[in-house]
Amino acid sequence: MGRSDAGDRDYKQVVRDAIDSMGENIEIKIDSKDINTIHLHEATKCLRLSYYDRTDPIDTEQTQFNKVLGGLFRKMKSHSSIGKYDMGGGLTLKGQVDMIQEDVILLFRSIDKFPENPLPVDMLYVNACMWMFNKIEGVIVYITPDGKEDSFVTNRNQKMFEEVIKRTRVFQDFLKENRLPIIEPSQDCLTCPYYERCYIRKKEGKQISIASLFGKFGKEDKI
């Protein structure tokens, strides 16, 4: 056992290809041209991110891995389901749950570190699923790379669902009018593949230190 030397088979690439092909089979298929069907995971995350994913996507290993994890649960067909919510005017919101067990909606997410509270994007998603599948309880299950699991239980909330409905309509308008949504600044931007399109190029960002500020505005610059 050991790392492969130069000239050997590129095992990293083999693994990457394997994950990619799993992702292809199980990821939620979006027809980017069909703007009358909006997917729940598009409406619950940053709308600009969803817009880029449809119109000019960048695929990353991280997003592929998350697709695989959720997808593995959804692949268990006896447990997963696709729900549709008719929004009127020909617009449909489509959502897929990872699992429904004993009338409880279950959502599985990989995460580096357990959060103190469930992530807002996951709250919106699981809550919308409760409305779409007519259930009143949901559980978000976080799984860390070492295989540990922690869960949050939540009840159905109408206001949160109304927000998702509004976001779905707004997102469709952006697509219809070919307009780029405004940025939604959050911690998620730090790991977003489109960071450089919204802000500055990461590596060229100049660090500003307190010391340099003092150097620049010394005593003589006092107002």
Ligand code: SF4
């Ligand atoms: S960097 Fe932030 S604002 Fe820009 S698309 Fe990503 S999540 Fe949205």
